[in-house]
Amino acid sequence: MLKLEARPQPSGFWRIASPLLALVLTVVIGVVLFLALGKDPVQGLKVFFWEPIRSAYALGELVVKATPLLIIALGLALCFRSNVWNIGAEGQYVMGAVFATGVALMADKASSPWVMVPLVLLAGVLGGMVWAGLTAFLRDRFHANEILVSLMLVYVAIMVLGYLVYGPWKDPLGYNFPQTKTFEAATQIPRLFKGSRINMGVFLALLGVLLLWVFLFRTRAGWAQQIGGLAPHAARYAGFSSSRAIWLALLVSGGAAGLAGALEVAGPIGQLTPYIPVGYGFAAIIVAFVGRLHPAGMVFSAVLMSMFYIGGELAQSRLGLPKSLTGVFQGLLLFSLLACDVLMNYRLRWVPKRVEVA
Amino acid sequence: MSPVPLLSLKGIRKQYPAVLANDNISLDVMPGQIHAILGENGAGKSTLMKIIFGAVQPDAGDIRFNGQAVTVRNPQQARELGISMVFQHFSLFDTLSVAQNVWLGLDKSLSLAEVTQRICDKAVVYGLDIEPERPVHTLSVGEMQRVEIIRALLCEPRLLILDEPTSVLTPQAVDKLFDVLRQLVAEGCSILYISHKLHEIRALCTHCTVLRAGRVSGTCIPSEETNASLSQMMIGSEPPALNPKVSQPGAVVLEVRQLQLSRQDPFGMNLSPMDLHVRQGEIVGIAGVSGNGQRELLYALSGEDTRAPADSIRLLGQAVGSQGPTQRRALGLHFVPDERLGRGAVPSLSLVHNLLLTRSDAINGVGWIDMNALKTQAESIINRYQVKAGGAHALAQSLSGGNLQKYIVGREIDAAPKLLIVSQPTWGVDVGASAQIRGALLALRDAGCAVLVVSEELDELFELSDRMHVIAQGRLSPSINRADAHVALIGSWMSGLWNQPAGKVN
Numbered sequence: 001m002l003k004l005e006a007r008p009q010p011s012g013f014w015r016i017a018s019p020l021l022a023l024v025l026t027v028v029i030g031v032v033l034f035l036a037l038g039k040d041p042v043q044g045l046k047v048f049f050w051e052p053i054r055s056a057y058a059l060g061e062l063v064v065k066a067t068p069l070l071i072i073a074l075g076l077a078l079c080f081r082s083n084v085w086n087i088g089a090e091g092q093y094v095m096g097a098v099f100a101t102g103v104a105l106m107a108d109k110a111s112s113p114w115v116m117v118p119l120v121l122l123a124g125v126l127g128g129m130v131w132a133g134l135t136a137f138l139r140d141r142f143h144a145n146e147i148l149v150s151l152m153l154v155y156v157a158i159m160v161l162g163y164l165v166y167g168p169w170k171d172p173l174g175y176n177f178p179q180t181k182t183f184e185a186a187t188q189i190p191r192l193f194k195g196s197r198i199n200m201g202v203f204l205a206l207l208g209v210l211l212l213w214v215f216l217f218r219t220r221a222g223w224a225q226q227i228g229g230l231a232p233h234a235a236r237y238a239g240f241s242s243s244r245a246i247w248l249a250l251l252v253s254g255g256a257a258g259l260a261g262a263l264e265v266a267g268p269i270g271q272l273t274p275y276i277p278v279g280y281g282f283a284a285i286i287v288a289f290v291g292r293l294h295p296a297g298m299v300f301s302a303v304l305m306s307m308f309y310i311g312g313e314l315a316q317s318r319l320g321l322p323k324s325l326t327g328v329f330q331g332l333l334l335f336s337l338l339a340c341d342v343l344m345n346y347r348l349r350w351v352p353k354r355v356e357v358a
Numbered sequence: 359m360s361p362v363p364l365l366s367l368k369g370i371r372k373q374y375p376a377v378l379a380n381d382n383i384s385l386d387v388m389p390g391q392i393h394a395i396l397g398e399n400g401a402g403k404s405t406l407m408k409i410i411f412g413a414v415q416p417d418a419g420d421i422r423f424n425g426q427a428v429t430v431r432n433p434q435q436a437r438e439l440g441i442s443m444v445f446q447h448f449s450l451f452d453t454l455s456v457a458q459n460v461w462l463g464l465d466k467s468l469s470l471a472e473v474t475q476r477i478c479d480k481a482v483v484y485g486l487d488i489e490p491e492r493p494v495h496t497l498s499v500g501e502m503q504r505v506e507i508i509r510a511l512l513c514e515p516r517l518l519i520l521d522e523p524t525s526v527l528t529p530q531a532v533d534k535l536f537d538v539l540r541q542l543v544a545e546g547c548s549i550l551y552i553s554h555k556l557h558e559i560r561a562l563c564t565h566c567t568v569l570r571a572g573r574v575s576g577t578c579i580p581s582e583e584t585n586a587s588l589s590q591m592m593i594g595s596e597p598p599a600l601n602p603k604v605s606q607p608g609a610v611v612l613e614v615r616q617l618q619l620s621r622q623d624p625f626g627m628n629l630s631p632m633d634l635h636v637r638q639g640e641i642v643g644i645a646g647v648s649g650n651g652q653r654e655l656l657y658a659l660s661g662e663d664t665r666a667p668a669d670s671i672r673l674l675g676q677a678v679g680s681q682g683p684t685q686r687r688a689l690g691l692h693f694v695p696d697e698r699l700g701r702g703a704v705p706s707l708s709l710v711h712n713l714l715l716t717r718s719d720a721i722n723g724v725g726w727i728d729m730n731a732l733k734t735q736a737e738s739i740i741n742r743y744q745v746k747a748g749g750a751h752a753l754a755q756s757l758s759g760g761n762l763q764k765y766i767v768g769r770e771i772d773a774a775p776k777l778l779i780v781s782q783p784t785w786g787v788d789v790g791a792s793a794q795i796r797g798a799l800l801a802l803r804d805a806g807c808a809v810l811v812v813s814e815e816l817d818e819l820f821e822l823s824d825r826m827h828v829i830a831q832g833r834l835s836p837s838i839n840r841a842d843a844h845v846a847l848i849g850s851w852m853s854g855l856w857n858q859p860a861g862k863v864n
Contacts, residue, residue: 234700234702237662
């Protein structure tokens with residue numbers, strides 16, 4: 001029979017191999033899923049794994065979706081490494097979009113992009129920080145569970161968004177659609193190429209990768225931040241403040257999610273609509289874990305999750321399958337990864353049936 | 359016809375990535391034998407015991423139990439065979455109660471209430487003081503060990519393995535434990551006894567197998583050996599004799615005045631107002647059985663608990679009672695806690711990274727870590743204190759207890775502290791390393807540092823201290839010079855009886 005045998009040390013090989021095996025498993029289960037839905041699995045896989053990288057434009061779309069995922073995941077990785085479980089990045093993302101919109105709507109024809117773009121982005125960061133700060137305050141002051149608080153605040157944020165776009169911020173010339181007016185050109189995040197929606201947000205994301213790597217692995221503050229997650233008693237012994245770690249983790253991840261929200265409304269979308277929350281904040285949790293909470297690893301996982309988003313949309317238009325296939329694939333990947341991670345700490349062994357001893 | 363050995367090992371071999379832990383080890387344990395396993399840190403004792411107990415699988419070799427070849431796949435199976443083990447590193451779940459922890463390892467047909475009752479019964483029989491409802495995280499090291507011992511006894515073992523069982527017991531409790539063990543042996547149980555305390559092995563054990571660097575380096579009958587001959591077999595040479603000079607205490611470094619604290623957890627100990635001072639160039643020892651307020655006192659002194667009034671703790675004249683560990687460290691207070699894994703060191707990080715817990719020499723002005731400087735620093739500590747490790751990048755959890763302790767003590771001494779507080783400096787550390795650590799503490803004292811040692815080992819305190827206090831029931835005794843103290847007096851003080859003349863105590 002097959003047996004799991006504990007490894008003396010976590011395997012370095014499986015640390016990298018486990019996400020890859022998880023991806024293979026996801027594809028295999030995906031094939032079964034397409035067959036069960038009565039679709040050609042080759043077509044299905046093509047939609048998910050080939051279409052998104054087929055042309056320059058498709059690649060651009062891949063990056064457009066991977067950017068917010070990566071930015072949010074970077075913040076979450078810091079949180080999770082600090083043993084702070086921020087599940088509410090979606091809400092922080094929405095509040096970032098709302099704050100950014102607040103600034104963007106103040107622009108007029110005479111505004112300069114050199115002033116407006118940074119202001120819009122800063123407002124987004126601030127919005128996300130405020131929202132995550134609520135969680136940090138409740139956790140630090142009242143020991144409220146940050147998982148519940150941050151998750152519940154997602155729904156509050158969506159309510160706030162709904163109130164604004166159906167109420168005070170509704171475009172008077174918008175035929176009563178629940179959305180703000182289209183932002184002035186001065187607030188638009190500069191695009192990098194003609195014919196593609198990639199904007200400078202991708203540079204911010206890559207800069208974030210670098211900053212997070214340096215902070216986590218080369219600064220004392222970043223090192224101290226992670227000790228609370230690894231060994232709380234050692235952190236207390238060393239004198240690292242746990243409330244400082246909570247605030248830093250939540251403010252950074254909230255700020256990152258808020259930035260992603262600002263980049264989205266002032267970038268590809270160009271206005272605030274009720275359809276801002278598309279689950280990036282939740283998908284980024286998967287991005288963070290599949291990327292091993294490592295800045296470089298998350299670049300790859302963000303691209304992968306972005307493929308699933310695009311694949312889901314294409315599956316809807318090309319194959320007539322529900323868009324929720326995106327969520328199914330995301331979930332498959334996460335669960336496969338959790339299963340494969342067992343191999344990091346255990347090795348699989350075939351052992352003959354054990355001889356019973358008298 | 360010679361009787362069949364209860365346990366027989368032949369050619370046991372275990373290779374770990376960095377080290378060959380066991381190399382061709384053979385030994386026989388006869389029924390009713392108390393068999394000692396003696397060896398330095400890293401000699402392979404713990405690995406061998408884990409193999410017998412099924413927690414680790416050997417690469418080669420045969421195990422026979424009661425004459426039958428067996429493969430012990432896991433501890434569950436070992437218990438079914440009748441093998442129980444008390445580990446040196448406790449395997450208890452912090453969040454569960456004592457009774458729940460014991461219940462986990464037992465026959466599932468029993469209810470929790472029945473288990474609780476059985477714990478109480480065993481506790482009475484063997485005189486082990488225990489409260490079954492208490493959550494394990496509230497227990498001191500000594501109390502956790504009692505739980506482990508009771509858990510092992512509840513399985514009614516035929517072979518009981520004890521790894522450093524007496525480290526945290528009072529002399530009286532050690533005697534009691536020995537009575538228990540002898541009683542078990544009289545009932546036909548065999549015992550494998552791992553200890554660094556040579557006199558204990560000589561007093562208790564009937565046979566002894568000595569390990570050195572993963573191999574059997576000798577077998578003997580302990581009662582026919584001397585401490586010197588035993589330790590020679592173990593380390594190949596006699597441990598350096600300590601020759602403490604009379605201290606020349608200087609200015610007061612630590613002054614505790616009327617420190618009083620209420621407990622933070624319901625099973626803790628309230629600290630009654632206590633006074634204490636430590637001067638430059640002296641070692642002050644605090645004796646006492648664990649769970650009598652040591653934990654609370656040390657938390658308050660190290661700065662991990664900042665509830666004390668600021669001026670109840672003064673460091674070099676500064677009121678630091680409400681300051682955290684970082685500020686106190688900046689003033690020159692360094693602390694070695696008794697929990698090595700998880701408090702004194704982060705188990706999943708390397709020795710290099712573990713420096714950063716208390717040392718910031720390799721950090722430049724803007725908080726940037728100089729990885730090369732850090733590695734050099736770690737290597738120098740490893741070399742100076744002869745830490746056996748697979749290099750500076752070895753994970754803290756991969757070191758044996760004694761080697762990790764040497765590293766942590768080295769890390770704090772290397773910081774050139776003005777006041778060093780050490781809790782249980784040589785708990786579970788072998789003779790050679792203990793002598794080394796104690797020697798380092800004495801050298802530190804001679805260099806003018808103030809040292810406060812909290813320990814449950816009287817031998818150690820008598821060897822190190824210039825003055826001693828005793829802590830009992832959250833109260834601290836007056837100080838007594840080592841020259842005036844003797845074991846019987848300190849023993850009676852441990853019961854809180856320091857207000858009566860020693861002669862009247864029995």
